[in-house]
Amino acid sequence: MTLYWNEKCECMPRSELRALQEERLRNTVSRVYYEVPFYRRALQERGLGPNDIQTLEDLVKLPFTTKNDLRDNYPYGLFAVPLSEVVRLHASSGTTGKPTVVGYTRQDLDVWAEVMARALTCCGATKQSMIHNAYGYGLFTGGLGVHYGAERIGASVIPVSGGHTKRQIMIMKDFGSTILTCTPSYALYLAEVMEEMGISKDDLKLKGGLFGAEPFSLKMRDQIERRLGLMALDIYGLSEIIGPGVAVECPVKDGLHIWEDHFLAEIIDPETGEQLPPGTYGELVITTLTKQALPLIRYRTRDITMIQPGDCPCGRTHQKIARFVGRTDDMLVIRGVNVFPSQIEEVLLRINQTEPHYLIIVERRGQLDELEVWVEVSEHVFTDAVRGLEHLEGQIRREIEEVLGISVKVKLVEPKTIERSEGKAKRVIDRRQL
Amino acid sequence: MPVKQISVFLENKCGRLADVTRAIGNHGINIRAFSIADTADFGILRLIVNRPEDAYDVLRKEGFTVSLTDVIAVQIPDRPGGLADILTLMQEAGVNIEYMYAFVEKVSQDALAVFRVENPKIAIKLLEEKGLKIFSEEEVYNL
Numbered sequence: 372m373t374l375y376w377n378e379k380c381e382c383m384p385r386s387e388l389r390a391l392q393e394e395r396l397r398n399t400v401s402r403v404y405y406e407v408p409f410y411r412r413a414l415q416e417r418g419l420g421p422n423d424i425q426t427l428e429d430l431v432k433l434p435f436t437t438k439n440d441l442r443d444n445y446p447y448g449l450f451a452v453p454l455s456e457v458v459r460l461h462a463s464s465g466t467t468g469k470p471t472v473v474g475y476t477r478q479d480l481d482v483w484a485e486v487m488a489r490a491l492t493c494c495g496a497t498k499q500s501m502i503h504n505a506y507g508y509g510l511f512t513g514g515l516g517v518h519y520g521a522e523r524i525g526a527s528v529i530p531v532s533g534g535h536t537k538r539q540i541m542i543m544k545d546f547g548s549t550i551l552t553c554t555p556s557y558a559l560y561l562a563e564v565m566e567e568m569g570i571s572k573d574d575l576k577l578k579g580g581l582f583g584a585e586p587f588s589l590k591m592r593d594q595i596e597r598r599l600g601l602m603a604l605d606i607y608g609l610s611e612i613i614g615p616g617v618a619v620e621c622p623v624k625d626g627l628h629i630w631e632d633h634f635l636a637e638i639i640d641p642e643t644g645e646q647l648p649p650g651t652y653g654e655l656v657i658t659t660l661t662k663q664a665l666p667l668i669r670y671r672t673r674d675i676t677m678i679q680p681g682d683c684p685c686g687r688t689h690q691k692i693a694r695f696v697g698r699t700d701d702m703l704v705i706r707g708v709n710v711f712p713s714q715i716e717e718v719l720l721r722i723n724q725t726e727p728h729y730l731i732i733v734e735r736r737g738q739l740d741e742l743e744v745w746v747e748v749s750e751h752v753f754t755d756a757v758r759g760l761e762h763l764e765g766q767i768r769r770e771i772e773e774v775l776g777i778s779v780k781v782k783l784v785e786p787k788t789i790e791r792s793e794g795k796a797k798r799v800i801d802r803r804q805l
Numbered sequence: 806m807p808v809k810q811i812s813v814f815l816e817n818k819c820g821r822l823a824d825v826t827r828a829i830g831n832h833g834i835n836i837r838a839f840s841i842a843d844t845a846d847f848g849i850l851r852l853i854v855n856r857p858e859d860a861y862d863v864l865r866k867e868g869f870t871v872s873l874t875d876v877i878a879v880q881i882p883d884r885p886g887g888l889a890d891i892l893t894l895m896q897e898a899g900v901n902i903e904y905m906y907a908f909v910e911k912v913s914q915d916a917l918a919v920f921r922v923e924n925p926k927i928a929i930k931l932l933e934e935k936g937l938k939i940f941s942e943e944e945v946y947n948l
């Protein structure tokens with residue numbers, strides 16, 4: 372059974388969707404040109420006026436917006452409406468310095484509730500659902516984002532927020548929660564505490580859940596699904612764009628549909644800024660198409676993914692982005708190819724069947740970059756025959772090469788060879804003098 | 806009846822072999838037979854000891870990657886072609902030998918060899934039918 376929240380929008384023919392995007396892009400560019408001095412200057416510097424952007428192909432003429440631009444214009448410098456029109460503020464926790472402040476008009480909240488309703492419907496939420504929302508409520512967008520989406524559907528929301536885990540489990544059991552929303556690590560923690568309390572997944576009525584705001588590996592998904600007995604889908608968002616609900620997995624579980632009627636996605640090479648074709652990994656860049664309070668042009672998310680080519684069997688026509696492989700900050704450029712430690716980690720996880728300990732070493736021999744991966748031999752994969760280990764080495768090498776598209780040397784090392792610092796290992800040593 | 810062999814993963818770097826043997830020696834465990842198989846990057850040390858389970862625990866605690874494998878200990882008749890006959894026998898019966906090595910000490914006149922085969926039980930049955938002596942765990946550990 373496929374169930375959409377808004378079939379007309381979610382399954383809109385691509386040509387219609389494109390026309391809608393272009394109309395909304397023109398409106399957005401015009402709005403920022405006239406309402407946001409920062410953008411007016413940036414466009415003028417490029418010799419652009421609001422009428423120079425007509426089609427999606429014109430997008431590349433526009434400048435990027437970065438997180439620094441938001442910080443430089445703290446708190447309200449990039450707002451495109453007077454504060455009297457702003458009905459809500461959120462802020463992202465800045466690890467360094469000032470947070471990033473985002474504002475919403477009444478219509479922005481309406482759009483946010485709409486995309487969250489679509490996302491919740493993906494994981495099976497309906498008017499009948501009891502939605503256990505364990506995202507934090509507050510300045511962070513997670514809690515209220517889910518909350519308004521759930522109310523839009525007409526489901527019952529339990530605004531439980533974070534913490535008090537034992538009480539949460541009691542509530543899930545007694546209130547009959549059917550949908551769970553929280554970070555994937557908290558979902559696993561809930562499962563752990565449940566097991567300690569002697570409560571089985573069969574004592575609960577959970578059917579589906581959205582898990583986001585954190586990296587979410589396939590292994591974590593398997594564990595969450597198995598231990599909580601629900602269908603776990605990945606949800607993506609960032610407060611600068613709107614909050615959770617920018618993109619979400621559908622039940623096909625192969626990529627996240629990005630709601631293109633509100634968010635225009637591009638993938639670029641983070642080094643050169645050039646647009647990349649579908650199927651190639653790069654940095655996700657988003658232009659908001661309907662935001663009023665804080666419209667953003669070509670916002671650099673620093674998240675690495677790709678546009679997945681092809682149609683989705685679920686019937687939604689909005690393009691899918693792949694599961695995220697990392698942040699631009701983690702990226703290595705080796706022989707001109709973008710490499711993310713997480714890509715290597717995923718291969719090792721698949722082969723090793725356990726949390727791999729590995730080290731990536733990049734060196735330059737002459738003019739050539741060399742990539743070497745050290746892998747600690749765990750008991751799961753160790754065999755007493757040389758042939759077995761050589762086979763393992765070869766398998767790791769081939770699979771990494773297949774994923775990265777460049778050659779790699781694999782070295783098997785003894786346990787504890789790779790230094791661990793405060794529980795988390797240092798994954799990359801770059802010895803090139805760049 | 807198969808005998809337990811300890812296999813240890815070693816990087817090819819100085820002193821690791823000494824580390825392993827010292828670790829088990831410190832716990833009063835004796836080595837009965839050993840072999841090393843290595844490539845350019847790594848090696849596998851295989852040991853027959855008098856207390857395999859203890860050796861396994863000790864080495865794991867020392868942080869080595871260790872496994873226990875079933876192997877067979879066969880008495881090789883002390884005459885020309887004694888080993889060759891056994892190898893031929895196994896080959897003809899389709900028993901694949903992964904690797905083999907000899908014991909340090911001789912048992913009476915005859916030599917003792919360790920064979921790692923895919924299916925130890927079948928190999929043991931075959932060799933015993935031909936009148937060859939297969940050493941039990943007890944016998945090997947108490948050599």
Ligand SMILES: [Zn+2]
Nearest residue numbers: 621623683685
């Ligand atoms: Zn889909």
